[in-house]
Amino acid sequence: MSYIHPFHVCCKYGRIETAKWILQLYNNSPNLQKINMHDQNDIYFKDCYKNYNWTTIKWLYELCRDTPEYGPIDIHSDNEHLFRIVCYKNNLEMAQWVYNLHLTDPNVGKIDIHAKDDEAFRTACRRNTSAIAKWLASIEPTYSVTIIEGSVCDWNIKDIVMDFVSRPTDERYENALKWLNLTQTHQLENLQTCTVCHEPHERIIKLECDHFICLEKGYNIFRSITKKCSYCQKSFDWSKCSSCVYEGKKESDICMIDL
Ligand SMILES: [Zn+2]
Numbered sequence: 538m539s540y541i542h543p544f545h546v547c548c549k550y551g552r553i554e555t556a557k558w559i560l561q562l563y564n565n566s567p568n569l570q571k572i573n574m575h576d577q578n579d580i581y582f583k584d585c586y587k588n589y590n591w592t593t594i595k596w597l598y599e600l601c602r603d604t605p606e607y608g609p610i611d612i613h614s615d616n617e618h619l620f621r622i623v624c625y626k627n628n629l630e631m632a633q634w635v636y637n638l639h640l641t642d643p644n645v646g647k648i649d650i651h652a653k654d655d656e657a658f659r660t661a662c663r664r665n666t667s668a669i670a671k672w673l674a675s676i677e678p679t680y681s682v683t684i685i686e687g688s689v690c691d692w693n694i695k696d697i698v699m700d701f702v703s704r705p706t707d708e709r710y711e712n713a714l715k716w717l718n719l720t721q722t723h724q725l726e727n728l729q730t731c732t733v734c735h736e737p738h739e740r741i742i743k744l745e746c747d748h749f750i751c752l753e754k755g756y757n758i759f760r761s762i763t764k765k766c767s768y769c770q771k772s773f774d775w776s777k778c779s780s781c782v783y784e785g786k787k788e789s790d791i792c793m794i795d796l
């Protein structure tokens with residue numbers, strides 16, 4: 538698949554005015570092919586952020602959002618690459634802009650702050666970009682950072698699910714579900730077996746594809762790059778999965794002959 542070279546160069550090097558002119562030219566001229574904003578898997582947008590042209594990113598994003606024939610840009614592509622880059626470049630204003638896009642744009646989902654094994658937070662702490670580290674810790678309860686005189690002295694990522702696995706209590710289970718953004722609950726008629734560890738669990742997670750997985754094994758999927766059911770390989774959204782509870786057979790369900 539090809540792309541429009543002059544338009545690409547303008548986006549990549551932040552020449553917005555010239556990019557606008559080229560766009561007009563290509564879209565209005567009968568002899569030129571119209572520019573497809575999603576050429577080569579959003580190359581115009583991606584090369585913009587790979588070159589840190591933040592103003593051009595905003596312009597391209599808004600242009601695609603507001604022009605139905607272009608269609609929205611996927612700002613989450615390559616495992617939240619845009620978000621990870623703006624954090625890496627220590628641009629707090631831009632990081633907050635990306636992070637809050639879902640509040641105003643129904644086509645944008647929430648940023649996965651944990652993308653690539655919490656890369657944004659880990660990098661901010663390691664590179665001592667304290668403003669980013671402090672902000673990330675303020676929005677994510679599992680992150681903590683100690684900053685003294687503008688420098689990162691200590692930081693930590695609390696593992697809520699491992700917390701539960703090491704000492705399973707009801708409260709820790711509930712916290713882990715909340716953390717995974719699992720809000721739907723469901724009562725089970727029968728005890729279900731985890732499709733990964735093959736053990737029955739009274740508390741189990743039902744994925745979007747209707748397959749069951751226990752919290753501990755589900756968490757491995759959560760941390761992996763491709764969030765897919767290990768049984769049927771379908772990708773899923775945690776907010777569409779439900780937490781299921783089996784509370785044992787009710788007395789009325791027990792067959793009288795067994796008694
Ligand atoms: Zn299991």
Ligand SMILES: [Zn+2]
Nearest residue numbers: 746748766769
């Ligand atoms: Zn499945």
